[in-house]
Structure formats: structure tokens, C-alpha cells
Amino acid sequence: MMPWRAGILLLLAWLAVLPLPAAAEYADVVLNRRAEAQGVRPVVFQHWFHRIRFRCKVCHAELGFKMRVGANDITMADIIDGRFCGACHNGDIAWAPDKCDMCHSGKRGLPTGIVGGHETGGPGRW
């Protein structure tokens, strides 16, 4: 009786942990540390779009984006001051941050994380 119940609970927990939006493009990142708490949609960052235009190093070495989802605490003030996304999204290299809904385009309620059928996960302690 008890192992049965434990098994069902485990199965349910496993199903809950499975990444649900698996249809998303590989390496899409949902950023929702601050967005929804401040009344806007979560940000969806699409790696594929950016890597066609910039090598990894530009953002991950020059601009200071840490290579771990959730490790970059970015505010709109940072972006407007030309840091992080704002280093390019300044109306000069890419469009300016006045187009809120281009970045803040995620479904409400999505947690911060990498999506799109990733195969490695875990805490990534390095």
C-alpha cells in the first residue's frame, strides 16, 4: 500500500519536473527574475537569433553575461544605461529598449530557465 502511494507520488513529482514547453527553440531562455513582479511579461531571450549575428564571446566575455541561467540580475535601468542588453539595444547597433513587447513577450507564469529540449541540467557548479 505505502510503496504504491510513494511510487505514484514519485511519478507525479517526475512529471511536474519535466520541462513542459518543449516545443520552444533550442537554447531559448526565459528571464523572469524581476519582469512579472514588476507587471510586465517575462523576457524570452533567443540564442539562435543572436548567434547568427554575434559570436558567444561578445555577450559572454565583453558584456559580462554569466553563462548560467538566472545568474544575471539585470534591470531596465542597467539596459538604459548601456549595460548588458543595452550595450547593443541602444538604437545604434540594435533597436532601442523602447520596444518593450519585443523582449517582454513570454507567457505569464513561466519560471526563469533554459527551455527548448535541453539535455543537460542541474546546478552546474563551476
Next chain:
Amino acid sequence: MTFETAFSSRGIVGAVAASALLLASATAAAQAGKDLYAKTCAVCHAAGVAGAPRLGNAADWQPRIAGGTARLYASALQGTPKGMPAKGGNTAASDAEVRAAVDFMLASVKGAAPAAAKPAAAAPAAASAATPAAPKSAATVAAPAVTAPAPAAPAMAPQLAAVDTSANTTGGSAADINSFNRLLKPAGKRNPPPAEDGIHDPSNDGTHALMAPLAAYATLPKSNAGNRVDWVKSLNEGKINPRWDRANPNDVPVVIDLNIVREVKGSMPDVVYPHKQHTEWLDCSNCHPAIFNPQKGSNVISMAAILLGEKCGVCHGKVAFPVSECRLCHSKKKDFRPAQAATTAK
């Protein structure tokens, strides 16, 4: 016009009836307006992003004030084509708070007295006058945005459930056979446009302005995993030319052509790590020394660590080609003949 008359008549009645009460509510509203300004409006209205009129800059505000306070309220609530989002993008704010924030900004350029007295009286009038106007013009845009934020945090479960069902229904019957296996994505579910990918909000206008992946991938070499694009080949064949420097399109990387062979246990081919393909994309500091000690033989790497997102797994399996492509790394075939000769000699 009707708004203006309602505004003034109510203002007189209100002032005569309960001036003390109004004063109290005016200060409360002023505080709410100041709070909302600091939280939301200041993002653009402090520095003048996208031509937003700046706080305390009379020249910015003068032409807008000439249009009337009612129009300013309407612009703030419903947004403008010039770039002002409805309620400044903070759809959780109430209409009264947004008006109070407009009043706060107006007070910064006008001198507080007239601006503070009028809006306090106008608030109820504006509420009654503005709401019937809103559904006509901006209902399609504003209504879903206004209803959505209310269940923000507690509605996480229903939101995710909705994502789940949409993924199931859009897949098609042939797709469902292996739908339990997230590594086997059926062709119909690969590279969907943003509006159908399960993470973008289709009710958001910006979602539809985003590029669809397949539009960009059409000319790129294919692969069997990840984005289903062979990024290294795309770069080598010149199909894409991503910048090495943020601002300088002519800057080129310092490519190191150095292969590191890692012998692995069992019959699995040895790993050949090519610095070349990595330095075409990355800076040395991306991997050394935080992820890999830059000394041959000093890094303990296992598939278990990689699958946990460490070592190679920091990128491979998340953004670079995934671990299902064994032979891209395990590419140096072992020579078993000497070993066999040794055993037969015994």
C-alpha cells in the same frame, strides 16, 4: 468636450460639498502617483527614452499639456503609437494610480497648485468618462492585458496547464507516438514560429514581430539535433558572419588550432577536443580557468558531470550541440590490434 464639462461641474460640486475630504484624497493620490512614477514611469520618463517627456522638463511637456489633461490620461492608460505602452507597461497598476502618476509628472513642470487641485476632483469624473471611451478604441489591446495580470502568481499552474494542452493539440496524431520522449521531437514540432513555441505569449503584439527560426535557417547547413542547424559548418562556409566584436564588424578572432586528445575508458572512441572550433566562437576566459584548468591532464571530466551541466555541459546540451551527438566529440577510433596481439601471445 463632454468630458471637460463633466469635469468642471463635478469639480464645483465636489469642492463645495467636501473640500476637506478632497484635500486628504489628493495627498494620498499624489503619493500613489509618486510611487508609481518611481517604480514604472521613471524607466523612460527620467532620461527621456524614445522621446518620452522628462520629469521636470517644461519644454518636453508644454505641447502635450496644450492638448489637455484628459488626453494625457488617455495616452497614459491606453498607450500611444509613439512608444508609450499602455499604463507604461505596468498593467497591474490601477487606472487611478496611472492618472495620479500623470498628475505627479505634470506637477513637476507646472507648479503643484493647479495640477493637484484639478485631478483630485477629476478622478471620479475621469473614471466614469474614460471607461466608456476605452472599450471602443483600445479594448482589443488593453482588455486582455488588464485581465491577465490579476492572477499573475497564483495562476502559474493553469498557465502551465494551458501550455501543456496546446502542445498536445498542435502536435498531430503521428507526433503523439513518441511524445513522451523529449529527445525525439517529431518534425512537425521542430523550429516553430515564436507565437506557437509555447513560451511566447501569442496575445502580445511584439511576439508577432519576431523572426521565425525557419526563416533564418533556410540557407544554413542542417544537423540532427539542437536547433537542427550545424552552426560550426555555417560559420566555416561563410553562411553566417557573426561579429567577433560588439561594435566593429571587421574584427576577427584569434583562432588557436590545437587538438587535445582525451583517452576514455571502454570501447568508446577517444575524445578529440578542438580548440579551433571553440576559439572561433569563444574567448579563452569563457572556459579558462573557471570551467577547465588550462593544463592538460588536470581536468576530471565525466559524462555524468556533463549531464549535470558541468564542464562541457555548461554549453553542450543547452546551446551548443547536445550530448546525443556522441561521435562529434568521441571521434578518434581506438586501435585494438596491439591489445589483441598481447592476449593471443599469452
